[in-house]
Amino acid sequence: MARFVAKRLALSVVTLFILSVIVFAAAQLLPGNVGRNVLGPFADQASVDLLNHQVGADRPVLVQYTAWIWKFVQGDMGQSLQYRVPVWSLLSDSLVNSLKLAAEAFALVVPLSILGGVAAALRQGRLADRAITITGLSLTAIPEFVSAIFLIVAFGVFVKWLPVNAQWPEGTGILGQMKYLLLPSLALVMVLFGYIARMARAGTIEALSADYTRTAYLKGLGTPTVIRRHVLRNALLPTIAVIATQTGYLIGGLLVIEKLFNYNGIGQRIYIAAQNKDVTMLQSGVLLVGIVYLVATFVADLLYSVLNPRIRFGSTE
Amino acid sequence: MDRETRRQLEHYRREEAGPVENAVLDDLFDAEMDRGQFIRRATVVGFSASIIAAALAAAGEAELAFAAPEAAGAGGRLRLGCIPPPAHGLDPHTYADTGSLVTGNIAGEMLLRTTNRLTVIPELAVSWKPNKDASIWTYTLRRSVRFQTGQTMRADDVVTTFKRLVDPNSGSQALSAFKGVLSPAGVRKVDDFTVAFHLDAPNASFPYLTSSTTYQAIILPANYALGTYEKTPQATGAFKLVSYTPGVGATFERYDGWWKGRAPLDGVDLKYFSDDAAVISALLGNQIDLVNEIHFSTGRALFNNKNVKIFSAHGATHRLVPMKTDAPPFNDYRIRQAVALTLDRPAIRKRLFNNLADVGNDSPFAPVFPATVKLPQRHKDIRKAKELMAAAGKAKGFSVQLTTYKAFELPALAQIIQSSVKAIGINMTLRILTSAAYYAGSQLGPPDGWGTTPWLNTPINITDWGGRAVPNVYLTSSLQSKGVWNASHYSNKRFDRLAASFVAAISLKDKRKYAKQIEEVLLHDTPAIYPYFYFQLGGGRKRVRGYQADPQGAVYLSRTSLA
Numbered sequence: 080m081a082r083f084v085a086k087r088l089a090l091s092v093v094t095l096f097i098l099s100v101i102v103f104a105a106a107q108l109l110p111g112n113v114g115r116n117v118l119g120p121f122a123d124q125a126s127v128d129l130l131n132h133q134v135g136a137d138r139p140v141l142v143q144y145t146a147w148i149w150k151f152v153q154g155d156m157g158q159s160l161q162y163r164v165p166v167w168s169l170l171s172d173s174l175v176n177s178l179k180l181a182a183e184a185f186a187l188v189v190p191l192s193i194l195g196g197v198a199a200a201l202r203q204g205r206l207a208d209r210a211i212t213i214t215g216l217s218l219t220a221i222p223e224f225v226s227a228i229f230l231i232v233a234f235g236v237f238v239k240w241l242p243v244n245a246q247w248p249e250g251t252g253i254l255g256q257m258k259y260l261l262l263p264s265l266a267l268v269m270v271l272f273g274y275i276a277r278m279a280r281a282g283t284i285e286a287l288s289a290d291y292t293r294t295a296y297l298k299g300l301g302t303p304t305v306i307r308r309h310v311l312r313n314a315l316l317p318t319i320a321v322i323a324t325q326t327g328y329l330i331g332g333l334l335v336i337e338k339l340f341n342y343n344g345i346g347q348r349i350y351i352a353a354q355n356k357d358v359t360m361l362q363s364g365v366l367l368v369g370i371v372y373l374v375a376t377f378v379a380d381l382l383y384s385v386l387n388p389r390i391r392f393g394s395t396e
Numbered sequence: 397m398d399r400e401t402r403r404q405l406e407h408y409r410r411e412e413a414g415p416v417e418n419a420v421l422d423d424l425f426d427a428e429m430d431r432g433q434f435i436r437r438a439t440v441v442g443f444s445a446s447i448i449a450a451a452l453a454a455a456g457e458a459e460l461a462f463a464a465p466e467a468a469g470a471g472g473r474l475r476l477g478c479i480p481p482p483a484h485g486l487d488p489h490t491y492a493d494t495g496s497l498v499t500g501n502i503a504g505e506m507l508l509r510t511t512n513r514l515t516v517i518p519e520l521a522v523s524w525k526p527n528k529d530a531s532i533w534t535y536t537l538r539r540s541v542r543f544q545t546g547q548t549m550r551a552d553d554v555v556t557t558f559k560r561l562v563d564p565n566s567g568s569q570a571l572s573a574f575k576g577v578l579s580p581a582g583v584r585k586v587d588d589f590t591v592a593f594h595l596d597a598p599n600a601s602f603p604y605l606t607s608s609t610t611y612q613a614i615i616l617p618a619n620y621a622l623g624t625y626e627k628t629p630q631a632t633g634a635f636k637l638v639s640y641t642p643g644v645g646a647t648f649e650r651y652d653g654w655w656k657g658r659a660p661l662d663g664v665d666l667k668y669f670s671d672d673a674a675v676i677s678a679l680l681g682n683q684i685d686l687v688n689e690i691h692f693s694t695g696r697a698l699f700n701n702k703n704v705k706i707f708s709a710h711g712a713t714h715r716l717v718p719m720k721t722d723a724p725p726f727n728d729y730r731i732r733q734a735v736a737l738t739l740d741r742p743a744i745r746k747r748l749f750n751n752l753a754d755v756g757n758d759s760p761f762a763p764v765f766p767a768t769v770k771l772p773q774r775h776k777d778i779r780k781a782k783e784l785m786a787a788a789g790k791a792k793g794f795s796v797q798l799t800t801y802k803a804f805e806l807p808a809l810a811q812i813i814q815s816s817v818k819a820i821g822i823n824m825t826l827r828i829l830t831s832a833a834y835y836a837g838s839q840l841g842p843p844d845g846w847g848t849t850p851w852l853n854t855p856i857n858i859t860d861w862g863g864r865a866v867p868n869v870y871l872t873s874s875l876q877s878k879g880v881w882n883a884s885h886y887s888n889k890r891f892d893r894l895a896a897s898f899v900a901a902i903s904l905k906d907k908r909k910y911a912k913q914i915e916e917v918l919l920h921d922t923p924a925i926y927p928y929f930y931f932q933l934g935g936g937r938k939r940v941r942g943y944q945a946d947p948q949g950a951v952y953l954s955r956t957s958l959a
Contacts, residue, residue, distance in 0.1 A: 110833035117484045119492030119569060120835035120851065123880070126567050162642040163485045163623060169642060228673065235681040243681035244674065246644065246667065338671040341678065343644045351643060351670070354832055355483060 080384070087380055091373045095366065099151075102365040103144050106358040112136060113160045116355045134160050136358075147362060161357035170348060170364055174330075174371075177344040180245070181329035183260045184267040189322060192272045193315065196279025197306075200314075203284060212280070215273030227266040227339045234262060245340035263340045267333075271325060278321045282314035289313065316387055323379030330375075331368030405450040416441050416526045416600060419903040424455050429904050432513070433766040437904060439515040440603045442524040472958040473663045474940070476502075476951065477675045477684040481643045481668035486625040488614040489560050492569040494949050495668065497611045498688045499640070501950045502648055502664060503544075504614030504631040507535060507554065508607035510865050512709040512947050514764065516603050520549065520615050520632060524603055530902060531598040535606070537589040541655045543617050544629035544636050551585040556618040558583040558593070561610075570612040572880075573605055573869060600902040604865040611950055634659035634954035643668055660942070660957035679704065679935055685958065686936040686943065688951050692750045693805040698935045699750060707934040708752060711863035711947030712762035715809060716874065717925035718883035719856045725796055726855060730788040732922040735856075736774060737781035738816040741927055747812070748805045749930050756926035759918040760870035764929070764947075767867070767898075767907040771915050781820045793821020799850050800826075800858035801834035809927065810858055827854075841880035852883045859883065863932065863947045871895040871914070875923065886923035 113136045114127035131137045135146070150157055156166035192215070199211040218226070235243030247259040286292060287310055295305045334346040345364055352360035409418060420441055424434040431452060438448045482495035488504060491497050507521040521535040541549040559580045561570045568574075582594040595602060606613060617630055626646075629636035632655065635648035648664040667684060669675040672694040678684045680697065690698055690706075698704045719726035719735065726732050741755045754763045761768040785791055798813060800806045807828050814824040829850065838847030846852040851859050864870065873879045876895050877887040891914065898910035918924075934945045939959040946952060 110830065111836035115835055115837075115849075116832055118490070118567060119483075120839075120849075122492070122567070122569060123564070123571065124838055124840050124847065125564070129565075130567065159642075161484050164642065172641070172644075231673075231677045231681070236677055239681060242683055243677045244667070244683050248665070249647075339674050339677075341667070341669050341671065341674040343641075347670070348643065351481075354830065356832060 083384060084381070087377055091377060094373060095369055098369045099148055099362070099366055100144075102362050102369075103147070103358075106353075106356075106361050107140055109353060109356050109358075111356050113356050113358070116357075117161060136160070143358075147359065151363065151366065156363040157359040159352075159357055159360045161352070161355045161360065166360050166363050169360070170345065170367060173343055173345040173348040173364075174367060176246075176342065177330050177333070177346065178371075179256065180260055180263060180267075180333065180336075180342065180344060181326070183257060184264040184271070184329060185322075187264055188268045188271045188275060191268065192275035193279045193318065195272065196276035196281075196318070197283050197311070197314070199276065200280045200283030200287065201306075208280075211276060215276045217273070218269040219271075219273030221269065223266055223270050224335045224339060226269040227263070227336055230262050230266055231339065243340070245337075245342040263333075263336050263342060266336055266340075267329065275318060275321055275325075278318045279314065282317050283310060286310040286314040312386060316383060319379055319382055319386070323376050326375035327368065327372035330371045331365070401450045401453055405447065405454055408447050408450070414526060414528045416528070416530045416902050417443065421451055423904045424451055429766065433904065436514050436766055439517060440601060441526060442603065444523070470660050470957065471662050473665055474661050474686060474953060474956060474958060475684045476664055476666045476953075477669055477678055477687040478666055478951075479669040479672065479675045479687065479689060481670060485623060486637075486640065487622055488616065488625060489566060489568040489570060489612045491612045494689060497949060498951050499637075499646055499666065500614060500625070501608070501611060501633075502666070502953055503629065503633045503635050503637045503651075504616075505633045506606065506608050506610070506613045506615065507537075508603055510604060510607040510609045512711075512944060514766075514865055514947075516607050519608075520554075521606075524606075526600070526602075529598045530600045530602065531595050533593045533595070533602050533606075534586065535591045535593070537591065538655060539589055541632050542653050543632055544651055544653070545617060546653075547617050549615065549617075549632060550588045551591050552588075552618045554591045554615055555583050555585050556620070557613070557615050558591075558606075561613060568612065570610050572873060573610050575880075576872070577602065577605065598900055598902075601866045601868060601899075607865070608946075608950060609863075609865040609948060611948060635661075635664055643670075654954075656954065659954045661953060664953060679937070682937065686934065686940050686951075686956075688934055689949055690933050690935045691804055692752060692933070693748055693808055695935065703938060705936050705938055705940065707936060707943060707945035709932040709945035709947040710754075710764050711932050712760075712764055712867070712870075712929050713863040713932060713947070713949075714756060714760070714762065714861050714926055714929045715806065716859050716861050716883070717813065717856065717927065718859070718874070718886075718923065719925075720854070720883075720885050721887070721921075721923050722885040723855065725790065725794050728788045728790075729921050730784040731790060733920075734781040734784040734788075734820055735813075735817055735822070736922050736925050737777045737784070738819055739813065739925065739927060740776040740816070741774075744809070744812055745928050748808060749928065752933060753928040753930035756928050757915070757919070758922055758924070758926050759915045760867045760875070760926060761911055761915055762867070762929040765867055765911075766904060767911045769908055769912040769915060771912070771919065774919065778819050785820050791821070793823065795823040795825070796855050797825045797827050798856045798858070799829065799834070799854040801829045801831045803831055804860060806858050806860065813858075839880070842878040842882075846882070846885065852881065857883065862949075868899050871898065875918070884923035886921070888917065888921060891917050891921070 114130035118126055159166050195211045199208040202208045231243045234241045241262050242259050245259050245263045247256050292309055295309045331346050334350050337344040337347040349364040420437045423429045478498045480495050482499055483493045488500050505519050508516050509519045510516050520538055520541055522538050524535045526533050560566050561568050562574045562578050563580050576596055577599055578595055584592045586592050626640040634654045636651045638647050638649050640646040645668055646666040650659050650662055675687050676695050676697055679687055719732050736758055745751055745753045745755055757773055798810055800810050810826050817824050834850050837849035839849045839852055840847045873881045875886055876892050894910050894914045901907045932945050932947050932949055941957045941959055943956045
């Protein structure tokens with residue numbers, strides 16, 4: 080197990096290094112320059128050149144990269160070129176917000192879709208199965224901006240049950256915050272339900288027809304026990320992998336949802352940084368999302384190995 | 397007019413008024429100006445209300461009437477939506493975008509304020525007066541003003557603020573307005589409450605530059621430290637900025653030491669938006685009370701909604717469609733005229749603005765400017781456009797690319813132009829960039845060319861231009877041969893002379909004389925198309941009282957209240 084963990088950690092470091100190079104290179108390819116974006120289209124060229132020099136944007140690319148990554152590994156993300164404040168002071172709030180939204184969305188979608196998937200599998204080929212499968216598929220096929228606007232108009236503008244903007248006022252308690260996050264979370268549930276439920280259904284069907292399930296029945300165990308102790312444990316392995324891969328999307332890829340619900344998440348921070356060529360913010364933001372994503376997949380791998388001893392004992396084979 | 401009023405006016409003309417003030421009075425008595433235009437000019441050159449009233453009486457016009465302000469309820473916090481967020485820090489002299497302008501101006505004040513009728517009223521200055529050729533303007537400051545730091549505002553504060561605004565090395569975004577008008581050495585303290593501006597060249601419209609139309613000109617203490625505007629309340633306005641989170645929002649509390657008394661609102665909670673749909677749904681969903689800016693093209697749901705008020709301000713904000721005059725295919729004025737003749741401007745106005753705009757006549761002289769002379773409107777005329785194309789040897793048309801960026805209704809206008817010019821055989825492709833890409837590259841300015849930036853170097857493009865109280869910057873920067881933003885690369889010596897004469901002219905009669913000639917030259921040469929001047933629109937819940945839209949998009953809340 081220790082060897083497995085060490086190997087996964089080493090792989091994560093290599094992945095993050097490659098990610099840092101890619102994001103740095105991508106930031107260099109963005110159109111525009113920092114000085115022009117900060118000072119605006121009507122600033123004279125001398126002021127633009129001066130600002131580029133002050134923030135170090137005119138140094139050789141390699142020098143900029145090493146300076147940035149060296150500081151980053153020491154925990155210093157630098158100053159936002161756009162706002163002239165420490166990057167971490169802005170990214171930390173946005174990251175926490177994104178984690179809150181992801182947590183609420185997960186809390187809703189994971190049990191709901193696993194229940195849906197297992198229920199569909201247990202009633203394979205019957206009306207309930209078809210209803211769950213078709214509904215899930217249809218919801219997944221609807222782009223998130225469509226479902227989000229539908230939810231905003233229906234619950235925020237017409238019946239006014241829920242706030243249309245997800246950003247809560249200062250001093251709002253945790254329950255209040257959950258209320259503000261409900262609409263965007265529901266939009267995410269609509270996107271993810273079909274996918275996760277489908278995986279859960281397929282895994283359950285496979286486990287139900289497996290030899291160990293038949294053996295469990297032949298031993299005389301009741302259906303609930305068989306489902307709980309033998310079917311679910313095996314059926315949910317692929318589902319866990321799917322959920323883990325959605326973490327990156329739920330943390331850093333919710334730009335459309337964040338924009339429509341005016342939510343200060345990390346996706347929007349990264350997007351605005353990219354628009355304004357705020358490279359320190361952009362690079363640190365993407366790398367931060369990468370770290371969260373790797374941590375999530377790492378945890379999923381650990382969970383997977385706990386549930387599936389073949390992985391532990393066969394190394395990563 | 398009674399004898400006392402006549403005596404007062406004659407005394408003023410003889411003893412106090414200089415040539416600039418007398419020229420304005422002559423324009424009124426010679427019927428060169430109507431009542432509204434006279435009031436506008438009179439406030440700019442610093443007439444007192446009593447002199448304006450006396451002059452109007454002498455000219456047989458109705459005297460000044462002051463509308464009673466809408467009854468204000470006290471208390472409550474206004475929830476303001478602002479789109480887009482400030483693009484960078486909040487040092488006032490660096491403001492270059494709507495988000496900064498809105499945020500900074502809730503707390504900040506200028507020497508003068510330009511109303512949405514283009515009159516100039518006192519704010520931190522109580523009076524202002526030109527010398528005989530309008531090359532020196534002397535301002536008397538209000539004595540009762542205390543900064544939110546507790547310091548009393550004095551001449552040193554104003555001098556330091558203006559020196560920073562006109563300093564080429566400060567990163568000031570107001571330089572475009574002050575270039576060739578005022579240099580750091582020209583800002584001088586006379587005494588503790590008097591400041592004199594010694595201009596680089598005479599300028600009869602200078603007070604506008606010290607007013608709210610230069611939205612960077614927020615007066616700050618002399619010891620203001622750069623980068624602290626968002627951290628410490630230190631402006632003079634009705635509200636103090638007490639917290640600010642970039643991209644998220646800001647909180648303002650009422651400033652009880654405000655020189656004008658007590659604002660009705662307890663405070664303002666400002667929330668930033670970067671998506672039109674989000675801000676519109678927030679207003680409809682009652683999560684905000686007011687939004688600084690809406691557009692008909694993206695906010696149709698707000699129009700005719702019974703819970704929403706639309707606030708509108710007539711202004712000179714416009715889209716410019718420059719055509720590069722120094723390279724094919726637009727180096728022939730007939731081609732440029734032909735393109736302009738394909739546009740159905742009233743239909744464009746209806747489609748993009750629901751008629752909340754003035755139709756443009758291919759010059760920057762918007763109907764809102766007093767100096768504008770109404771020439772026959774250019775209409776859609778495909779037959780004439782085809783004749784012009786044929787005369788220019790392009791009867792079969794040509795291919796060209798139009799460049800613009802994704803914001804507001806710009807892509808929609810680009811598509812309209814694309815489909816309009818098909819009628820005369822022009823195959824136009826569109827290149828819709830991001831804002832960053834559109835303004836990327838260098839922009840050196842003459843004599844070093846215009847650099848590499850797309851917005852100054854593409855054959856034809858569309859750029860958004862903000863409102864101004866006078867058309868001077870439009871003429872000198874975007875159309876004069878040496879204009880730094882001359883995207884048409886237009887060069888016409890006669891135009892250059894006329895534009896310089898217009899800027900220097902003192903009387904409205906002279907300004908109109910030059911304006912007419914400029915408009916005629918531009919209609920002929922057509923270096924750029926001015927399709928419309930749209931109204932600045934804001935939206936609010938019905939409970940918002942005492943709010944008026946501002947032609948430049950600023951949000952002034954000192955008289956706003958909630959029902």
